[in-house]
Amino acid sequence: MGFQDYRDFVQWFCAALMGVYVLKNSYLAWLSYVQTQFVYHQQYKVSRRLMSRYLRQPYTFYLQRNTAEILRNLNVEVPDLFTEVMRDILIILTELLVILCVSALLLAVEPLSTLVAVMVLGVSSLVFYQLVRRPVGRWGKQQHYHMGQMMQWVNQGLGSIKEIRVLGRESYFLQQYRLSAAAYTDAMQRIQFINKLPRLYVETVAVIVLLLVLMLDLTQGRRPRSLLLLLSLFAMAAFRMMTSMNRIVAAVSTIRFYSHALDAVHGDLMAIAPGNPLSKFRPKLDPIGPSPLLQHSIELDRISYTYPEAQSPTLQNLSFKLRRGEAIGIAGPSGAGKTTLVDVLLGLLIPDVGEVRIDGEPLSGKRAEWQHCIGYIPQNIYLSDDTIRRNVAFGLADAEIDDAQVWRALRLAQLGSFTELLSQQLDTRVGEMGVRISGGQRQRIAIARALYHEPEVLVMDEATAALDNETERSIVQALETLRGEKTMIVIAHRLSTIRNCDRIFWMKQGCIAATGTYQDLWAHNAEFRDMVGHAD
Amino acid sequence: MIQIFRKAFSLLERRDRLRLGVIIFLMFLGAVAETIGIGIIPSFIGLLGNDNLRKTLALFAGPMS
Numbered sequence: 001m002g003f004q005d006y007r008d009f010v011q012w013f014c015a016a017l018m019g020v021y022v023l024k025n026s027y028l029a030w031l032s033y034v035q036t037q038f039v040y041h042q043q044y045k046v047s048r049r050l051m052s053r054y055l056r057q058p059y060t061f062y063l064q065r066n067t068a069e070i071l072r073n074l075n076v077e078v079p080d081l082f083t084e085v086m087r088d089i090l091i092i093l094t095e096l097l098v099i100l101c102v103s104a105l106l107l108a109v110e111p112l113s114t115l116v117a118v119m120v121l122g123v124s125s126l127v128f129y130q131l132v133r134r135p136v137g138r139w140g141k142q143q144h145y146h147m148g149q150m151m152q153w154v155n156q157g158l159g160s161i162k163e164i165r166v167l168g169r170e171s172y173f174l175q176q177y178r179l180s181a182a183a184y185t186d187a188m189q190r191i192q193f194i195n196k197l198p199r200l201y202v203e204t205v206a207v208i209v210l211l212l213v214l215m216l217d218l219t220q221g222r223r224p225r226s227l228l229l230l231l232s233l234f235a236m237a238a239f240r241m242m243t244s245m246n247r248i249v250a251a252v253s254t255i256r257f258y259s260h261a262l263d264a265v266h267g268d269l270m271a272i273a274p275g276n277p278l279s280k281f282r283p284k285l286d287p288i289g290p291s292p293l294l295q296h297s298i299e300l301d302r303i304s305y306t307y308p309e310a311q312s313p314t315l316q317n318l319s320f321k322l323r324r325g326e327a328i329g330i331a332g333p334s335g336a337g338k339t340t341l342v343d344v345l346l347g348l349l350i351p352d353v354g355e356v357r358i359d360g361e362p363l364s365g366k367r368a369e370w371q372h373c374i375g376y377i378p379q380n381i382y383l384s385d386d387t388i389r390r391n392v393a394f395g396l397a398d399a400e401i402d403d404a405q406v407w408r409a410l411r412l413a414q415l416g417s418f419t420e421l422l423s424q425q426l427d428t429r430v431g432e433m434g435v436r437i438s439g440g441q442r443q444r445i446a447i448a449r450a451l452y453h454e455p456e457v458l459v460m461d462e463a464t465a466a467l468d469n470e471t472e473r474s475i476v477q478a479l480e481t482l483r484g485e486k487t488m489i490v491i492a493h494r495l496s497t498i499r500n501c502d503r504i505f506w507m508k509q510g511c512i513a514a515t516g517t518y519q520d521l522w523a524h525n526a527e528f529r530d531m532v533g534h535a536d
Numbered sequence: 537m538i539q540i541f542r543k544a545f546s547l548l549e550r551r552d553r554l555r556l557g558v559i560i561f562l563m564f565l566g567a568v569a570e571t572i573g574i575g576i577i578p579s580f581i582g583l584l585g586n587d588n589l590r591k592t593l594a595l596f597a598g599p600m601s
Contacts, residue, residue: 013580020576024569031559031566038552038559046547081544089544093560097567105571233578240574252537259540266543 035090043082050074050269059348060308068152073264076147080261088251095244095251102237102244110230113213117234120212124205125245129252132194136256143187144260149180191257198249206242210234294373294456294487296359298322303344303354314340315351316510324456327488329498329518331531332507338491341507342461345489347371375450379462381442388419389426392448405452412482413447414474440467447475457487464497472497495531504528 054070106114157164157173164170213234217227299321306313314337322328330338343349344356347367356363363370383391392409393401406426410416418441422428430437430445437445443463450458458479464472476497479488483500492498499518506514506521506528514525521528548556 017576017580021573024573027569028566031562034559034562038555042548042552045549045552081547085540086544089541090559090563094563094566097560097564098570101564101567101571102574105575229578229582232581233575236574236577240570255537255540262540262543266547269547 035087035094039082039087039090042086043078046082046265046269047074047078050078050265053269058350059343064308066148066152068155069148072148072151073268077144077261077264080258081265084258085255085262088255091251092248092255095248098244099241099248102241106234106237109233110213110217113216113230113234116216117209117213117238120209121202121205121241121245125202125249128198128201128249132197132253133256136191136194136253137259139187139190140257140260143184143191143257144264146180146184146187150177150184153177153180191253194253195250198253199246202242202245202249206238206245210238294324294358296324298345298457298487299357299360300344301355301357303341303351303356305340305344305349305351307340313352314510315344318354318510318512320505320512320515322487322489324487325484326503327483327490327501329495329501329504330489330491330507331493331495331498331504331528332513333527333531336507337510338507339461340510342459342489342491346374346376346459372453373456375453375455375458377443377446377450377458377460377463379465381446381449383430383442383445385429385432387424387427387429388422388445391430391445392452394449394452405454406448409448409451410444412451412478413444414471414478415441415444415448440471443467444471444475455486457489458482460488460490460492460497462491462493465493476500 051074054074103114103118106117153173153176157177164173210231214227214231217230301319303315303318304313305315318337318341330341332338340349344351347356347363347370350364358366358370384394388410389401389403389406390396390398392406403426407416407419410419419425419428430442444467447463450460464475467475472494473496480500482488488501490498490501495518498504501518503515504518504521505512506525508527514521514528516524545553545556
């Protein structure tokens with residue numbers, strides 16, 4: 001090697017040692033980067049998959065699930081799953097490999113002492129794990145449950161702030177939030193404490209093990225110099241293995257604590273299988289323009305529907321045929337099944353018995369195309385905290401929005417002159433849930449949104465309920481201009497909205513009790529007459 | 537714990553499971569590197585205190601110095 005003397009050798013060896021450490025730690029830093037990248041990339045992929053599944057569920061799914069729960073799964077549980085569970089699984093694997101390799105080295109050098117050390121360390125870690133396993137799991141569930149409760153109370157409290165303020169119920173919501181927050185922080189405090197214990201526990205065990213090795217070797221009559229070398233090797237190994245054991249024990253308790261996140265995400269990803277007929281990807285459809293789907297008629301043939309977990313059916317043996325261009329009104333007392341009927345027509349609910357047919361073809365095969373040719377105007381519209389333009393052309397990218405079409409829809413909805421007077425016109429923001437505009441204007445944005453796509457069929461579910469008489473009249477007039485051109489299905493409590501419909505179905509207890517024009521029903525149906533009397 | 541591991545891996549797509557396999561192999565190399573790091577210092581100390589090595593080096597270095 002060309003060493004000049006002993007000092008030269010030591011210098012060269014030191015330089016080599018430095019090189020080894022720089023290389024080793026550079027490699028480990030790169031490995032850490034690869035692991036972190038893997039974990040966060042998986043987090044991104046799973047949250048995207050979960051969001052996609054949630055968006056493509058049958059309508060009944062949303063009736064049964066709490067929004068706060070879905071929000072928590074997406075925004076809290078998925079990050080927890082990857083930053084806590086998945087990352088810690090990788091930590092456990094890494095540290096187990098380190099322990100395995102270091103133990104192999106120690107076994108090669110000193111088999112007996114190594115076996116004793118590994119056994120003591122292993123058994124003591126197992127004891128620690130067994131002691132904390134159950135309480136940590138329990139605290140994890142507590143944290144998970146109360147996190148959901150906290151979100152729910154925030155949603156409910158802020159979502160109905162007007163009623164809460166008027167009724168003076170702030171203290172009730174605060175108290176409910178406080179109870180959940182206290183239980184949540186209690187669980188977090190306990191787990192944080194438990195997470196600090198492994199270091200102290202493992203350090204104590206490691207020192208005991210090291211001293212046991214020393215005592216064992218002394219009893220074997222080793223020379224002090226070789227004992228010193230052995231001890232330095234064991235000390236180095238113990239230092240590293242102590243870190244490994246510490247990280248493993250902490251990771252195991254963290255994984256148990258956050259295992260509810262895994263259960264929640266895994267449960268929803270697996271239970272909400274992509275094979276579900278309603279969860280398939282929708283075909284890319286033209287954002288504007290009518291679908292040629294409906295040529296002749298919509299037919300409901302002996303439809304019955306019962307909501308999950310409901311005792312009795314909401315719709316019973318319901319049949320009727322609706323011609324293209326016809327306008328029908330659906331009226332009836334609350335709970336008669338009007339909205340359920342519309343949800344079946346929209347393809348949101350699949351009937352238990354019977355079939356919906358479009359031009360004689362079953363709806364089941366072309367649900368997405370059918371929904372694309374419907375303009376739906378609900379009673380309560382969801383407005384995003386965005387501009388009028390984006391709220392009307394809801395769910396379209398800016399590049400896909402046709403401003404002329406937005407203006408046309410706004411004018412049809414009697415909102416054109418109002419928007420023209422605004423300084424920022426289509427760029428005016430409506431605020432969260434449309435708080436910066438009136439109830440009537442919010443509802444007219446809903447109508448404009450439905451008309452933007454030039455739908456073939458217009459479905460209005462109590463769409464004019466929130467409007468004043470004059471606005472309602474002007475909207476009815478506007479919709480009148482679409483008569484014959486569009487097929488209209490109108491649910492209304494306010495019977496003036498459906499006065500001009502070609503036919504009105506009077507619904508009662510999930511069945512069509514009577515059919516006819518407004519005048520027919522007025523003449524022959526006492527309940528209808530009674531309702532007209534109340535409403536008008 | 538095994539169930540948790542299984543459940544977690546079942547969330548990964550096939551291609552990502554393969555990627556994870558590669559990462560675990562890299563982790564094994566990392567563990568070997570760690571072990572070398574642990575073993576090399578005591579070996580160095582051992583060499584420093586080794587009289588035979590000192591004598592051998594002195595033997596080779598002697599005629600040159």
